[in-house]
Amino acid sequence: MMTPDSPKKRAHCIMEDMDLSSERRKAFREVLSKLKLQKYESRKLRMNVILEISSGSLKDWIPQKLRDLPWHFLRKVMALNRTARSTSLRCGALHDQGTRVDEEEQDSFLQQEILSKMSMCQFALPLLLPALNTSKCTLMLWAMRDIVRKWRPHSLAESRGFKEESLVFMSMPTISFVRMGSCSFSKSKLLSEVLSPSQQYHDFFIHRDMESGNIPQEITDGLVKISWFFPGGRKNLDLFPEPVAITNLHGDIESHWLQFSFLTEVSSAVFIFAENITEREYTLLSSLKESTTKYYFILNHQTGKSSETLAILNKLAPVLKLKNSHMLMKDSNTNKAKFVEKLQSTIQSIMNSSPKRIGIEDMAGTARELGIQIDEDRVECQTASDCVKEITTEIKDVAYYKQEMLRLQGDLWKSLAKVEKEMCRMRRQGDIPAEKYKSQLKEKMLDLRKQQNKCDLTDDLTKFIDAIQHLLPLEKHYFLKWLKFQLDHIARGNLSKLRAEYKEKCKSLGNDPKQLAELDKLISSTSLGVEHFMHELGQFYEA
Template sequence: MVPYPQPYPTYLTTEVMIFLFLSSERRQALQNVLSKLGMEEHRSQKLRLKDVLQISPENAKSWTPESLGDLPWHFLRKIMALNGMARNTSLDYMAPDYQQRSEDKEELNTDDSISCLSDANAMNPLDVLCAVLLCSDSFLQQEILSKMSMCQFALPLLLPALDTPKCTLMLWAMRDIVKKWRPHSLAESRGFREESLVLTKMPTISFVRLGSCSFSKSKLLNDVLSPSQQHHDFFIHRDMDSGHVLRNVSDGLVEISWYFPGRRGNLDLFLEPVAVINLHGDIEPHWLKFGFLTNVSCSVFIFVESVSEKNYLLLSALKESATKYYFIFNIPTGISSETQTFCDKLISELKLNKSQLLVKDSSQNKAKFVKKLQNLLGCIMKSSPKKINIEDMAVIARELGIQVDEDCKACQTGSKWAREIAAEIKDTGKYKKAMFRLQGDPWKKLAKVEKELCQMRRQGGIPSEKYRSQLKAELSELRAQQNKCDLTDGMTPGHSPSLSFVS
């Protein structure tokens, strides 16, 4: 593993103090967010999948959140239904009860109406996502990320250190995701390739920023990954609903999205799959995560708006890294003399060539800049031999001291059960017939009788009540046969001799 770039010495002298301060501040911010969302009890007693899938009159209603406490459940219900608006955290301030209260008063209190519309009563969608994942057990996390993938949302790769001393790589949470795509090599035969997402090796390109930036990096990435005239918001950005609200606990969240080819001819943006990683926040306070990205990526794009001496000292540490860096300079009002001076030093220090420097100014056409960036990514993918999957990333994360969710006891036990069961499967058809005895022929016969009981198509000259009684008797006989079947080892792994470790 290539050692990740170390910050300059002045950071090391105050590292412990900064860590203690940030840890205390982070814990307080988390407490405030969970309190507003009404999720404090689930910090220790995690939400489970069955809690979300419970059927109740509330689940059947189509409702919009009216308070911050509604946001987690709004997200969970919408994402389980594969609703593309699941990440929307806008509150319905003009709910019926609110309207009724307004009508009962001759004048609406101005202070109250303004406070309702202020950012104090809003929450960034990324904060809601982080809070929900923190309060969910590992299996619910897996289901959430699987549904988010189906909605083509960017997935959390590194969850910020909220309840843990280190950030967490979400490997187990992505285990259930399978992707299907058509590589360029199979375009003529119209074949497809299907593989588990965490096992698929592909070029990985990361995007980060240093300092503040007047335009949205995430929004630009959405444009880069979206086909022409088919815009999709993979990453949450500041121009989305509540996307401008200050991030309280999700600053430093690392998200990952993918592009998989599946069209024909020149309609694909890229000919092969590519992973795009986006670090939310400044790299300066998230140097460990940035170091992780330099190790897993074939190229890293750094967005900068100005370069001070402090920034120069930080970026000059990258000269020891083998990763290729690209700089996107955003210059809305022209470049300052200080920025120009340190940029020249940086170009010399890192031995950057012209292709590694991109300038974005206010006069530049947005579509042309996006096309230029797409072409550059295509060239990087062709020229770089480095390909990596999520499992490989987990190895690097452990070496850097980053936690991996799959290392917890519950995930390890579940993974062991799955491996034990899979080892027994030689022929899928025969295994299903032997282990799932209530399915197959018994289930077909039962379904056929139930269907006839509803349709009564084969009644003939038999009186209706007599025919119905015959069908019910046949139905009862089939149910009795099913009840005689004991649970097989495949249905009860804890009772299987090969899985005796459970007891």
């Protein structure tokens, strides 16, 4: 009997990977051919094509031909239309000739935009994207960097406080769901039911019972999707008191052992769907004996096979430290609502048992160890990231940083703004003749500009200018994105601390308007973004 780590098994897996890659490439090319997208196998798509405004993008239209489907879906996602996945052809329209799109190249910024929009529509997102020409897959870290979530954990329910953070930085329990062998019921539908509150159902994961969901899946095997639950501070309505991530592997774990291995490393618990378990599956699963992850089985009862499955599970129990509560039985007579409640309760018990917490950015280390590619590991992206780190590493106190490093936007700029406003309004003119008053205001402006002109470029502003001038076009695009993400992250951290301080001082100071006004002023000064660097350059130019 071969174990998954034996030389024979590894060789066998390599041959299987080669076969799978060949089959996947063939299936992928067939899909491209059906959709008339062959030219985009080598020439990628850019964001400006998707965002192009045309007569077709300004009206609601029903796809007539297969070639219309991808463009119709993308247009709807960009418009935050939650029916985007329900796209279907007008009855009778199946084939077409040719297509009309610009021959532009895609980059990772389009993926970032699409995933951000999909997140707003509450669609599950690709976490591990299977490769089509190799056996490797890709962790979609960069593609999710633009997603920010706000939630209210139950610990802040009474104070009405909330938390806000970039999705990739958030550490939370991850619960994974995988399939071993065939499964007669829809795993994706069950997960959508588990994540949906009792008052409102939503299809987070695509499944065969939803509109347009019964199309055969040709190239999605090996895809790992991820969705999340974020509490709103309503203890009677929230499914869970804290955020939790749910991942779903498409395809059988034996055929996609790499993705499964990744999930066993990053997950707090893994639920394995199975209809029957044999000695072959026992050998595979027993290789996980050193894993610290909790394993649960969702068993779909089948007459004639249940005794063998239970015998194997009893044999497997000491290896994977399984208890009776780790077995969830389901058959044709099982009440669906009760089973969903039982699964929710099981997840809740996992969250109450101090599970491992990990963020998507932290998953990158595990992915690299397993040979999984990271979408932001490309040279241009990392070069830009290094440039941004040189600017942002030392930023701790945003208000102090702006005062020291962005000096032209301090008191001088505020005084200048007041003078410019007065030149438009002339409210303090009094008895002074208009021309003389304007002349006085111009003199004040000139004096303030002279004071600004005495300021030198700070180190960080010099680094910013150097990056804008010398980076390659693609690196420059990455640089501005990275700078935005890092500054937003720092500003959110500062704002969170100040909000907590504000609440504490409200309790201790009562209604002291002077000190509360100072705190308000400090909170308003915590914003920091790329626009502040651009504004500083503008002030230098005008001075």
